Structures are given as C-alpha cells and as structure tokens.
Amino acid sequence: MSEQGGVLPREQEVNRRYQEILAAMPEYTEIDGTRVRVPRAVRGPLTGRVRMRHPGDDEDDAFYIGPTHVSVDLGGGRETQVVSWAAPAAAAFFERHYDRGLVKVRRHFDAAAEGDALTKVWDEWLTERDGVAFEGDPDADAADHDGVENASLTAEDALRERLLAPRTPLTALLGTLQPEQYALVSADPAVSLVVQGHAGTGKTVVATHRAAWLTHAEREHRLGRVLLLGPTPTWAMHIAPVIAELGTPDTIVVRSLTQVLAELLGTDAQASRSTFDGADVVHATSEQLGRTLAVVVADQLRADPELTPARAYDAFLKTNRVAAPGGTRRDFAEWRETLPRTFDAAMNDMRLWPLLAYLVVLLSEPERHAHVIVDEAQDLRPLELLVLARLDAGTWTLIGDMRQRRTSYTPGTWKRVRKLLGIEEQPEKQLAGGYRSTQAIIDFAGSLLPRSDARRNPAVLGAGAPPRVVDASARGTDLPATVLDEALRLVDAHPDGVVAVITALVGDVAERASDQGWRTDASQVWRDESGRRFSLLTSEQARGLEFDALVVAEPAAFRERAGDLGPLYTALTRANLELTVVHRRSLPPALVRYIREHPDRF
Numbered sequence: 001m002s003e004q005g006g007v008l009p010r011e012q013e014v015n016r017r018y019q020e021i022l023a024a025m026p027e028y029t030e031i032d033g034t035r036v037r038v039p040r041a042v043r044g045p046l047t048g049r050v051r052m053r054h055p056g057d058d059e060d061d062a063f064y065i066g067p068t069h070v071s072v073d074l075g076g077g078r079e080t081q082v083v084s085w086a087a088p089a090a091a092a093f094f095e096r097h098y099d100r101g102l103v104k105v106r107r108h109f110d111a112a113a114e115g116d117a118l119t120k121v122w123d124e125w126l127t128e129r130d131g132v133a134f135e136g137d138p139d140a141d142a143a144d145h146d147g148v149e150n151a152s153l154t155a156e157d158a159l160r161e162r163l164l165a166p167r168t169p170l171t172a173l174l175g176t177l178q179p180e181q182y183a184l185v186s187a188d189p190a191v192s193l194v195v196q197g198h199a200g201t202g203k204t205v206v207a208t209h210r211a212a213w214l215t216h217a218e219r220e221h222r223l224g225r226v227l228l229l230g231p232t233p234t235w236a237m238h239i240a241p242v243i244a245e246l247g248t249p250d251t252i253v254v255r256s257l258t259q260v261l262a263e264l265l266g267t268d269a270q271a272s273r274s275t276f277d278g279a280d281v282v283h284a285t286s287e288q289l290g291r292t293l294a295v296v297v298a299d300q301l302r303a304d305p306e307l308t309p310a311r312a313y314d315a316f317l318k319t320n321r322v323a324a325p326g327g328t329r330r331d332f333a334e335w336r337e338t339l340p341r342t343f344d345a346a347m348n349d350m351r352l353w354p355l356l357a358y359l360v361v362l363l364s365e366p367e368r369h370a371h372v373i374v375d376e377a378q379d380l381r382p383l384e385l386l387v388l389a390r391l392d393a394g395t396w397t398l399i400g401d402m403r404q405r406r407t408s409y410t411p412g413t414w415k416r417v418r419k420l421l422g423i424e425e426q427p428e429k430q431l432a433g434g435y436r437s438t439q440a441i442i443d444f445a446g447s448l449l450p451r452s453d454a455r456r457n458p459a460v461l462g463a464g465a466p467p468r469v470v471d472a473s474a475r476g477t478d479l480p481a482t483v484l485d486e487a488l489r490l491v492d493a494h495p496d497g498v499v500a501v502i503t504a505l506v507g508d509v510a511e512r513a514s515d516q517g518w519r520t521d522a523s524q525v526w527r528d529e530s531g532r533r534f535s536l537l538t539s540e541q542a543r544g545l546e547f548d549a550l551v552v553a554e555p556a557a558f559r560e561r562a563g564d565l566g567p568l569y570t571a572l573t574r575a576n577l578e579l580t581v582v583h584r585r586s587l588p589p590a591l592v593r594y595i596r597e598h599p600d601r602f
C-alpha cells in the first residue's frame, strides 16, 4: 500500500461532489412510516473505492463505498456509483477474499475529523499489480505495490497509523474495518451470534458497527429496534460518538444494564447505590432465585389474576417452594430472611433490582427488541440474563471475554450463558486481532491467562517497549508517591495522549494526589495547575476503556476470584503503548514467572 499524492486531489473532488449531493438531500426522511432526521450516517465522507477485476476493464467495474448510496456526476457525461457500506456489494471492499479474487484493488480513504475532506488514500492491491489502480489515475508509478499483503489484515498501513496516533474518542472505523470484524458485523441476524475475544481484539468495535449495520436504513431487511447493552454508563458515553455517526436515530437503544433495570422498575438509575459485592449477591442474582420467582408467580397468578410485582414479592418472602439445590437451600432461606419486607423498601437496594425487575417482566409484556447486542456479556449474572431474555423478541449478538469476568457469580462458559437465554447450541466465533496494545503488553498481561488459553493475538502495533515494573519497597518510597511519580513521567512523555492509573487502592492514591496539589471533579480525571492530567480508576470503572500510557498499581490488591485474575487482566490490557506496574506487595506468581522467564526484557 502507498500514499499517492497525485491521486488524492481527484478523490477529494469526487468526495466534494458527493458531499454536495448529500447536503442537498432533505434533512428528514421517512423510515417505516415515521419521519426521522437523516443521520450523520448518511452524510459522512466517502470510505473507499473498489476496482473489480474484469477482463474488459471499464469504468463500471469501479465504485465507491460511502455512508449512503447515490450516483455522482463526474462531468463530461460520466458518473460513478457510491454504494452504501451496509449494502451487500460493499462486501467487495470489506471481505478479504471477496468472491474468490474478483477484486483487483481497494482504495482506503481517511478524512479530516472536521469538514469531511479526504486527507489521505491508501491503495491495496489484491492481485499482482498491473497498470494503474483506477482509470484516470494520473500516475501509474504511484502504486508501488507487488501483490497480496498480510493474509489477515486489510488497509494495514492505514490501520497502524490510526492505532499509533494518540487515542481519541471511539469513532466509526469503516475505512479500516477488518475482514474478521466485518464478517461478524454483517453476520446473518436470523442466527444468534456468540463472540469470544481477548482484550483489545475489537469487540466493542464489532458491537457498535453491528448495531449500525443491522438497522441501516438502506439495508433490505433492516431491523426496527436493536438494544445495544454494555456494562456501565461510562461505556455508553464511550460508544456514543460511533452510534451518533453511524446509527439511524431511534433504532438503536444504548443502555447499561443498570439503566435497563431502572427503566423496568420506573426509577432513576442514579438514585440508589450498591457495591454489588458480598456473598449475598450469589443468591440475589442466581438462576435458582429466578426459578423460584417463576414458580411463585405462576402459583399466585392462578389465585390472583391481577397479581402485581409487589404482591408477588410478598408471596416470594413466604413461599416454601424454594428451588435452590439441597446444599444451599438453607443459606438461601436465611438470606431471604434478611430482605426488606416490602417491594418498595427493596427498591432502595440496587442489589435487588434484578429480582424486582424479573417480577416485573414476569407479570407484564415489556417492549421487546428485534435484536439485542450485549458488549462485555461475560459480566451478566444469571438472573440478569433471565430478565434480558424477556426483552428480546428476536436473536442475540453476545460479545465478551470469559477471561475478563469480574466475579465468579457469572456463568463461566458461553454454553451456560446461551442456556439461560435459550439460544441454540453453536460454537462461539473467535476474534483474533490484537488492535489495542503492543505485543509486549499483550504478552505480559497474557501471562495471567491459563496456558491452554494463552493464544497470543498478533499485535498490529508491533513489539513495543517492555512493561516497566517498579518495586516501591526496594526504592524505599511508599506506594502512592511512587505511583504519582510514574504517572507524571508518563503524562510528560505523552503530552497529546491520555494517561491513567488503575488500582484497587484509589482512595490512597487520591489522597496523596490531593496533598500534592492535583485537583479532580466528579469525572475521575485529576489535573494540576499547568493543565497536565491523568485518570484515576478502578478496574471496574476502566472496563472497555483504553489509555496511551498506564500505571497499574499494586496488582496483589486486585481481587482474585475463583482462580480468575479477570480484574487485573482487564487493568493491564487497557494500555496501548506504555505500561508501568508499581507494587510493594509480591506480584501474582504468573507475572513473577513471566518476568523470570524473560530477564532480557525487565
């Protein structure tokens, strides 16, 4: 692939004409009888261009890919077609081996964030290079290409350039969407999809682009309403720009699980707080509880057809028909004794929202979605899955990483998740690309995975610098001071990037930061007087996010559950380019072993 200076102005001109046509389109359109504002999804810049490989090469064999389908008048009686990225023909641009080699060359575009002008083109030849890339290209020499590239990546140079740049908010990535990602984004929605991918393999990219693809206004069998569910409100904010850019308004409902539960309960997601910790949660979110509630509701409905969730809750507190298996039956009964005595009182404890919401969905017909996409699906607890099962009228896309489970209360296998949702048995799809972190970071964090599972994703970013491991006790400094020193070093080294500290000891670090003159608002970002800044987060809060450079403080303090180092693995894998680990206590054995086995790197 190469950048071609002579070609760029030509493509910029086509893009300019395309933008003019889009600007002249009405601001509102009719979708399924409803008037909706035309989304930015149909107004953005061109994504790329494809040249098919036909013996009688002519202009018809080339077309553009863009947000929306139109014909562009090129002047002199010539015109060219722009095909929507969600149309079947767009597969020629996105699929690696489209129709057994029918594509000759693809041109990938990059555009300015503001104004939509094209800023760069890359050509990717899928056949031996012969002649010019596209008819009318001024300079055949511009394409210095010898043939087929890396077998798994497309637009490799564009992708690497994008990944090496300081991280900006997540945006639409159509120009560099990879074949393995496109295959999942555009998979047939008639079949439910379960996708397993390690950290940084592009799961959130797939989840967001799939939501947009399924509901794209120009797709023949588009879906009417898709729920896109993620772990936290921060996640929802993180993905908002992609949905704003690609999504058709009102067709994609973005929510965190807490928001879904709050809506079912008619309450405010902010109103009640709970840490969701402790053994009680096992009971409060168990499948057995779900079965008990279903039995109670069915029983009561026979005698009381007007049964309300509040009365069902009363009946649940009294019933002997507890479905918990033998050993835990007594624990379960004891736990039930601790519950608030009324439905309204129970609403004050967020831990009980899944229970209460399940009663609501058992007793009402909630609005159902045509499809539900769940990002970070490994973190849904059994009863939460049972609630969701009643909100979906169609199929599912479940995307997650069983290695990043927060707790052992969630199902440990995709098979169990499928069972709770009633999804037919089928093998998971795997994502393999390493898009977020350097190889050094992927390998270091990957040492926490069971050896059988330690398939290393090849990092697009290349080898990178080894993580820096700092033993604060050997330095004779305390942990917070060392963490802040290291964070400051990274902030200075990445002036245009974003830096974070992830630790279970947020309070200790925050107190010291405050003593040192750092200030924060509610957003977890700390700033000093000269405007330098870093984020201070728990692993829980950092889910799904990423940072150019990162300090992970005191690995031993991350909770280890069920032999699973999920939260620490999540923390380490938030780093793009540079990772520093600061500790006073011993490191987890897997990291110690990794460091010992790679003395040259540490």
Ligand SMILES: Nc1ncnc2c1ncn2[C@@H]1O[C@H](COP(=O)(O)OP(=O)(O)OP(=O)(O)O)[C@@H](O)[C@H]1O
Pocket: 159, 162, 163, 170, 173, 176, 177, 178, 181, 197, 198, 199, 200, 201, 202, 203, 204, 205, 206, 401, 435, 436, 543, 544, 545, 546, 573
């Ligand atoms: N095709 C692509 N083009 C450009 N950037 C990409 C592409 N795919 C992934 N990325 C980038 O790689 C990073 C990781 O992607 P993403 O956040 O989707 O991974 P993930 O699998 O959800 O990670 P995790 O489970 O660790 O949160 C993001 O910065 C994303 O923008």
